[in-house]
Amino acid sequence: MTTNQNDTEEKIKEAAQRIFLEKGYEGTTIRDIAEAAQINTALTNYYFRSKEKLFWLVYESLLKEAIQSVQAILDKPIPMEEKLMGLIDHMFETQAANPNLSMFLMNECRRDPKSFAEKTGVGCHLLEGGFIQQFQEEVEKGTVTNVSAEHMLPLIFGLIQQIFVGRELHMHLFQVDESEFLTFAREQKRIIKDMLCTYLFKK
């Protein structure tokens, strides 16, 4: 009748992810997580041994998911323009659904770069796929403006991220609520797509 093992473990993991995303590692206490998961404080240590182990479980999961979903798009066998627009749409929706994700990943990377490099070990697999090659091919074909993919890809990531990274700042500076911000964000996305296409895919 009551909760079984997996139930409690999952409840803690979900609550931990929510609170860590909102407040970061240092801003989050075990008691915050326990309260959010409606369980006893000691249970987090019973199931995950330590706050740090629980954190890295959440962190790696989020990072891996983010990277894999982007990788899947970058490796699609479709034209560059369609691919980049798809990438922008995907990142936009991802971050609209979870506005804290970008800031969280970048903050925690900055807080403990060493552990980040060690534990993720992701390297730059993102660029090891066929994306760079495809980009350069289309540059040589003349269908894409002559810039390096290594500079363009982070720029595109940043273009979408910046919308949501400045979310709270924007909402409070301009006194708008979440739905108004989302309208603003979608118009920004449209402009970004427009600008990027104008620059990269001159016709």
Add this chain to the structure above:
Amino acid sequence: MTTNQNDTEEKIKEAAQRIFLEKGYEGTTIRDIAEAAQINTALTNYYFRSKEKLFWLVYESLLKEAIQSVQAILDKPIPMEEKLMGLIDHMFETQAANPNLSMFLMNECRRDPKSFAEKTGVGCHLLEGGFIQQFQEEVEKGTVTNVSAEHMLPLIFGLIQQIFVGRELHMHLFQVDESEFLTFAREQKRIIKDMLCTYLFKK
């Protein structure tokens, strides 16, 4: 011979700014600041009453300086293209000199939005100057592409910020040091300027 009043007070303020920028409010301890300033822990409270008061002193100072320097550029009586390029150069140099500033301001705004709105009280004075009017005039003249200044200005801020916001992530993902990153960043700035001009100032 030894330090006088202002010396110690200034030493603490400088150390506090440095540590707060690096670790944020929650990640910084009074003892961190004391060690960095090479003074006794109790002196921070002697001069600034509390950690929070010291923090807001630093925070408001940084925020005010950032806003005023941008405001000065936006209000210059020069053509839009020159103005925006100047803005990009200024923000780039500011953030290159202090890569932590953007993340710091946005994190702390997100951590305590209420206090942010109350204590800064800056409102959206940035847009109350003549910038928007000038932008719309140049749109009507046909020298600028028809987009709203309210969407374009945050986009430009974000374009530059994103370079440095992702700094640590980039450095560790691609295994480059600070000077290599700066080279990368300058090339990104060039592309951004190029892209922005292509989009806004079609000739």
Add this chain to the structure above:
DNA sequence: GTTTATTTTAAACGATTGTTTAAATTTTAT
């Protein structure tokens, strides 16, 4: 030079942090 005021220090304060312990409870196995 003595007294007063200011600055600095070491030590401790209560509160909160992550974690552990040992007992209580529930579930599972026989």
Add this chain to the structure above:
DNA sequence: ATAAAATTTAAACAATCGTTTAAAATAAAC
């Protein structure tokens, strides 16, 4: 139904947090 194992709980642990205190050291005033 009983014993064993797994789960949950309340309570406490040492460590660290921001802050205070009261005495020591220095500077200023007379």
